[in-house]
Amino acid sequence: MSAESRAAHISELEIGTHDGRRWAQVRATFGIGAFGVNAWTADGPDQIIINEHDETGPRPHEELYFVANGHAVFTINGDEIDAPAGTFVFVRDPAAKRKAVAKEAETTVLAAGGPRGKAFEPVEWERGVQALRHWETKDWDAAIAELFELHGEFPDDATILYNLACAESLAGQRDEALEHLRRSVEQDATFAELAAGDSDFDPIRDDPKFSAVAGQTDAGSPSS
Numbered sequence: 001m002s003a004e005s006r007a008a009h010i011s012e013l014e015i016g017t018h019d020g021r022r023w024a025q026v027r028a029t030f031g032i033g034a035f036g037v038n039a040w041t042a043d044g045p046d047q048i049i050i051n052e053h054d055e056t057g058p059r060p061h062e063e064l065y066f067v068a069n070g071h072a073v074f075t076i077n078g079d080e081i082d083a084p085a086g087t088f089v090f091v092r093d094p095a096a097k098r099k100a101v102a103k104e105a106e107t108t109v110l111a112a113g114g115p116r117g118k119a120f121e122p123v124e125w126e127r128g129v130q131a132l133r134h135w136e137t138k139d140w141d142a143a144i145a146e147l148f149e150l151h152g153e154f155p156d157d158a159t160i161l162y163n164l165a166c167a168e169s170l171a172g173q174r175d176e177a178l179e180h181l182r183r184s185v186e187q188d189a190t191f192a193e194l195a196a197g198d199s200d201f202d203p204i205r206d207d208p209k210f211s212a213v214a215g216q217t218d219a220g221s222p223s224s
């Protein structure tokens with residue numbers, strides 16, 4: 001195989017399990033610069049495989065999903081799309097809310113995207129995702145060290161701040177986790193909703209400061 005081509009099995013690209021799904025780092029592994037592409041695999045049925053989100057951020061773009069294995073159900077702006085293996089789902093409008101739930105274990109969804117009529121630029125959230133491999137081993141000290149170093153390079157990156165807060169919460173560093181989560185939400189308000197349902201914050205969910213940041217009315221009851 002030439003230097004201009006490369007092949008890899010999805011298992012070689014996965015960087016660990018988080019919240020019941022495995023993420024395959026496709027774009028960064030291959031050094032793809034023309035479009036964004038990654039893949040997610042659910043460990044079990046009824047697992048959210050694509051979190052609810054839109055693509056209206058600094059670089060709005062279209063997305064194409066492909067169910068490579070298993071069976072998923074997409075919800076696009078409230079409309080359900082049944083998607084067994086082999087199904088493509090295209091979301092043209094960056095403002096459309098979309099999510100997907102795996103109906104079978106080992107469901108794999110490939111997502112590719114890019115802006116219409118503009119050059120692709122890698123998104124910031126990919127900067128710190130390598131640190132997610134520490135969730136598999138529960139080595140929170142290593143995760144914190146890696147993310148804190150990245151935070152020094154990119155102090156206003158909301159995703160790095162959020163993942164740092166997750167690791168600190170799991171490590172029992174309550175004050176640090178709350179501060180970094182607060183700063184993440186200041187940079188990107190969508191992380192408040194994500195934090196409300198993220199089990200990584202269960203150790204600090206009873207803190208009134210967490211409720212204030214995540215917008216929860218019942219601090220003692222984790223969101224589902």
